[in-house]
Amino acid sequence: MISRRNFLKNTALGIAGGALSLAAFEIVDPKKLMAMEAADKAKLRWVFLVDTYKCVGCGLCVKACKQENETPYDSSVTRTWVERYVLTKDGKVHADTPKGARDGFTTSKIDLGMGKMEEINNADIDKAFFVPKLCNQCDNPPCVQVCPVGATYQAPDGVVLVDRTWCIGCGYCIMGCPYGVRFFHPVYHTAEKCNFCYHRISKGLKTACVQACPFGARQIGNIKDPNDPVTKIIMTERVGVLKEEYGTKPQVFYIGLDKEVR
Amino acid sequence: MKNHVFRPLIVFLGIVALILLARIVLVPKDFGVGERGYMYGWHRHGNEEEWKNQIIKVKYQGKEYCKDCHSDKYESINKTPHKIIQCENCHGPAGTPEGVVHYDADKRPKLPIDRSRAQCLRCHYPLPYPTSGRSKIRSIDPDKHNPDIECSSCHNPHNPMGGLR
Amino acid sequence: MVAHGDILAHGELWTIKELFAYPNEFIYWSVQIVMYPFMTGLVAGAFVLSSLYHVFGVQQLKDMARFALVFSFALLFAAPMPIVLHLQFPFRGINVFMTPHFTSAIAAFGVVFFTYGAIVASELWFLYRKHFVDVSLKLREKQDKTLVEWFQYLVFCTLTLGVYDVSEEALHRDEKAIKILAGVGIPVACFLHGYAGFIFGSVKANALWMTPLMPVIFIMSAVVSGIALCMLTYIVVMEIKKFLAARKRLSGPARFTSTEAIKGVEAHVIQMTARYLVFFLVAAISLELLDLIFRGYTALKSWDVLRSVIYERDFYDIFIMQYVIGNLVPLVLFLIPGLTIRRAIFAVLLVLFGVFMMRWNVVIGGQAFSLTFAGYMHYHLPIVPHNWETFKEGLGGALSIFIMPFVLFWVISKIFPVFAEARQE
Secondary structure: OOOHHHHHHHHHHHHHHHHHHHHHHHHOOHHHHOOHHHHHHOOOOEEEEEEOOOOOOOOHHHHHHHHHOOOOOOOOOOOOEEEEEEEEOOOOEEEEOHHHHOOOOOOOOEEEEOOEEEOOOHHHEEEEEEEEEOOOOOOOOHHHHOOOOOOEEEOOOOOEEEOOOOOOOOOHHHHHOOOOOOEEOOOOOOEEOOOOOHHHHOOOOOOHHHHHOOOOOEEEEEOOOOOOHHHHHHHHOOOEOOOHHHOOOOOEEEEOOOOOOO | OOHHHHHHHHHHHHHHHHHHHHHHHHOOOOEEEEOOHHHHHEEEOHHHHHHHHHOOOOOOOOHHHHHOOOHHHHHHHOOOHHHHOOHHHHHOOOEOOOOOEOOEOOOEOOOOOOOOHHHHHHHHOOOOOOOOHHHHOOOOOOOOOOOOOOHHHOOEOOEOOOOOO | OOOOOOOOOOOHHHEEEEEOOOOOOOOOOOHHHHHHHHHHHHHHHHHHHHHHHHOOOOHHHHHHHHHHHHHHHHHHHHOOHHHHHHOOOHHHHHHHHHOOOOOOHHHHHHHHHHHHHHHHHHHHHHHHHHHHHHHHHHHHHOOOOOHHHHHHHHHHHHHOOOOOOOOHHHHHHHHHHHHHHHHHHHHHHHHHHHHHHHHHHOOOOOOOOOOOHHHHHHHHHHHHHHHHHHHHHHHHHHHHHHHHHHHHOOOOOOOOOOHHHHHHHHHHHHHHHHHHHHHHHHHHHHHHHHHHHHHHHHOOOOHHHHHHHHHHHOHHHHHHHHHHHHHHHHHHHHHOOOOOHHHHHHHHHHHHHHHHHHHHHHHOHHHOEOOOOOEEEEEOOOOOOOOHHHHHOOHHHHHHHHHHHHHHHHHHOOOOOOOHHHOOO
């Protein structure tokens, strides 16, 4: 049995310890830690809008991105890509992204990898569509959180960048991204991903993929500007985001996002 | 003497001091917490500027850039459904990674022309997908529709149906 | 397949993708990332074993404790090597110390490793201080020192850190310091390996890794592997000594203890240590089974693809190799009464294999399915290297890392002799 003295002593210590940790929590205020106040006051925050009804899977965006951003053309990795989803009457979902759709989709057969293709009868299709993907420049980027050296970071305007001179190549950010947008650059060997063509948008140009898309399926805008046409659509029309359950707060919005999209 | 017990601690602290000294030399001066805080903004500030202006040069210029010299093609294509296509979609970016931009008579007088069937099939391969804009594009079966020749043998990309059925 | 002249993405060489996976997905964390938690686990486990004597005074483990501590130190230098080999920029690894981003579990590496290294080094210093003093004093008296002896003299003089007091009182203070360090070192050793588990457990993007149980599972199996390795090396070393004693006894005086005496000590030590191993092994198995049952019961979005990976594609690796061969069989072998040295060696090897397979199934298994939950990636370990990359991230690299602590142990035991005969006692 614990003595009264020891009980009182331990309780006092417990309360003191608890109070100290709670005080520390105030000092380490999450809001300040993530500078959420600064983000609220900013005038520029880049966001992206994808219309999956308009995308036809031509892949011209992927080609333009690779050439603009100097990702090796014949390499499997790409900063952006387009996925195809074909839903057949038997309830099955067939999806593929041959070379990231760099050459478009020029066959109705689904690429199953390992050289295998699956024939789909057009009559069996319930619905099918194309979904362009790129870095979501999340508001809570899990890739930035796990970088051990501060090589990847979020710029004040929301774009997540990678410092090629500081990246040690551990790959933690690549494993940390739920969307699979990151990869090791085949030439520079540092982590790499879409950065909304930061060198273009900072000069008032559109990103290479937005400019290249003939169908207007891709658009970029500033969510802090209420007059931006992209902002207007996001605020007044029904839009979705990818994998919301991870809490990353992605900033690429989709019109016509189907439940089957991965 | 009780001192000797702390000897390893002194060695340990010495090594820590060395590391802190190394930091002064090795860490870039502009490395620090950014506007996004420590969790999301820990970086070398100079890198932002590098991405904006140094690391990658702008290559794709857009249709308006081509308009003045190639006004005939520009106006021609603008009268057809192909007006939505960028010149550089088929002709490649006007600029190179080294920053040489067409038109430069000495270095970049011409741009390539992609005449392959694969280029046209990007949009015109038949994929009648319900709910997708793809199903609205006129398509051909590439195995049956003149499979051995380039599409541009009959279809001028700047006026695809001109003179044809 | 990749055509000639293509530029390969990192990981593309040893990844085969099936069905629907994102274009940038490859197995980026390969065998070296399996080796790293395996090695740090051995480090932590060896240290905990050593502390069982120093902190809890388990007298029968006295010899094992000294051995385990030195081995833990040798392992400590080998442990960062998998990371050095894995990093795309190994020399930039120092950036983790220069600009650590502590929101990342990997940044903890710098602090934890360093602290742990300091504790082990300090504890070793207190343990061997008298030996350093004795050797350096003896060499100081010697007039004609050979070059090797000069070098030895320098090394041992430096190691005394300028303290030559070996009185009873000083030695008594050493004992107290050892006890404190061993005690403090246990949570630090646990942290050293727990954070490795945290590295995986905190990755919400990976459906297999994401669980709060991961750090605990890693610690438990780390202690298991550490104890197993110490048992194995201890047996091997004792067998070598026995062999040498049997040979030397014919020629020299009774400078070496008899083979019978050595054998007696060995069996008892092994039986004692095995008891602790069984305890931690049962804990590790229970936690892993708990994780598996929970996943199946709650059946989250990822369960369909995880089920197909765990129960179909990787069934052999997980259930046969890890659970049966690596856990169940050695558990039974240890529990059968009358543990012989031969049975212990076999069981311990299986345990080490089981722990390695656990790391493999976590790291590689976590990358066996795509983020789409609708595709798979198959990892084939590069066996025959054809360039630096296929060596360092292949079988060659893994084996080199595994051999390294033994080589280092041999080197270090010249300074920290592990057995009583070699010390000036």
